[in-house]
Amino acid sequence: xxxxxxxxxxxxxxxxxxxxxxxxxxxxxxxxxxxxxxxxxxxxxxxxxxxxxxxxxxxxxxxxxxxxxxxxxxxxxxxxxxxxxxxxxxxxxxxxxxxxxxxxxxxxxxxxxxxxxxxxxxxxxxxxxxxxxxxxxxxxxxxxxxxxxxxxxxxxxxxxxxxxxxxxxxxxxxxxxxxxxxxxxxxxxxxxxxxxxxxxxxxxxxxxxxxxxxxxxxxxxxxxxxxxxxxxxxxxxxxxxxxxxxxxxxxx
Ligand code: ZN
Numbered sequence: 213x214x215x216x217x218x219x220x221x222x223x224x225x226x227x228x229x230x231x232x233x234x235x236x237x238x239x240x241x242x243x244x245x246x247x248x249x250x251x252x253x254x255x256x257x258x259x260x261x262x263x264x265x266x267x268x269x270x271x272x273x274x275x276x277x278x279x280x281x282x283x284x285x286x287x288x289x290x291x292x293x294x295x296x297x298x299x300x301x302x303x304x305x306x307x308x309x310x311x312x313x314x315x316x317x318x319x320x321x322x323x324x325x326x327x328x329x330x331x332x333x334x335x336x337x338x339x340x341x342x343x344x345x346x347x348x349x350x351x352x353x354x355x356x357x358x359x360x361x362x363x364x365x366x367x368x369x370x371x372x373x374x375x376x377x378x379x380x381x382x383x384x385x386x387x388x389x390x391x392x393x394x395x396x397x398x399x400x401x402x403x404x405x406x407x408x409x410x411x412x413x414x415x416x417x418x419x420x421x422x423x424x425x426x427x428x429x430x431x432x433x434x435x436x437x438x439x440x441x442x443x444x445x446x447x448x449x450x451x452x453x454x455x456x457x458x459x460x461x462x463x464x
Contacts, residue, residue: 216463223451225384228335228395229254233381234262235333236301237324237358239350240311241270241292242413246428247388248337249299249406250399251445256300257402263303263331264296267320267354272311273416285311287415295412298405309350317353317360324361325371332381336362340387340448351389359385363455385455386447393446394464396439399432403443 234255238244244252244264256262270288271281289306296304307323309315328336339346341355362385368375386395399406407425411417432443454461 216460219460220451220464223453225449225451226334228386228397228447228449229258231255231335231383232260233331233333234260234335234337235265235328235331236262237265237267237336237338237354239267239339239348239354240273241266241288242273242295242410242416243339243351243389244337245295245299245406245409245413246424247339248397248445248447249295249409250402250432250443251397251447252301253299253402253405253409254397254399262299262301263305263333264292264301265305265307265324265327266292267307267357268309268311268313268350269306270311275419284415288413291413291415295409298409298412312348312350315353317357320354320357321360321364322371324357325365328361328365328382329378332379334381334383335386336382336384337386337388337447340390340392343389343391346389355387359455362452382452384449384451386449388445388447390446390448393435393448395447395449396435396444397447398436398439398441399443399445400436400441403432 236244252262269285271285274284305327336358338358339351339355341352346352362382364370366378366380368378435444435446436442450464454464
């Protein structure tokens with residue numbers, strides 16, 4: 213393990229709380245609040261600039277056959293704006309892919325590469341596409357698209373009709389909904405905001421939301437033990453260098 217410790221010392225990856233420009237790339241409206249709402253509130257409270265990129269329109273999120281998809285998509289946009297406001301997120305970018313749709317992840321990647329080049333985040337957070345029992349294709353495709361975008365944005369000839377020099381800003385990727393967390397963020401002071409933000413997604417209330425909130429609190433208590441506090445969120449931080457041809461990535 214000395215070898216790994218030496219590697220991480222040399223990479224000098226900041227603590228998550230020290231990142232000042234963060235991009236959160238989510239498959240659906242509500243994923244970011246549920247998985248890392250406390251972390252987002254904590255980062256924005258400490259002065260970080262946070263942008264949300266939401267890949268799909270959320271139009272599958274209902275059991276009501278009489279609610280048209282377009283109407284639900286509009287409603288979910290409004291709910292997401294309110295939730296983002298609670299957490300201090302000022303900017304949102306919607307890619308507009310169809311929720312549960314038959315799109316290729318490369319299409320998402322192509323948008324993300326250029327958004328990353330323009331926005332210049334230091335940390336990108338997204339769903340962990342390696343979660344073995346995740347069967348929602350949007351969660352797998354978006355996590356994969358974001359990871360590949362983080363790998364490729366620095367190459368000027370990739371997805372760019374007019375290649376230009378690219379500033380390499382991203383130091384790490386942070387995975388949420390991850391089976392292998394390595395970072396536990398204390399959210400005791402921000403938990404009320406997280407719950408308030410989740411509840412802004414009114415169209416998703418009922419139908420298991422109570423169970424979800426109970427599950428989240430138990431899980432955050434469990435992770436809190438790793439962080440020395442009552443509630444913590446679990447994230448897997450990977451240095452960008454570890455995203456390709458780095459066999460020790462599993463061990464981070
Ligand atoms: Zn989702």
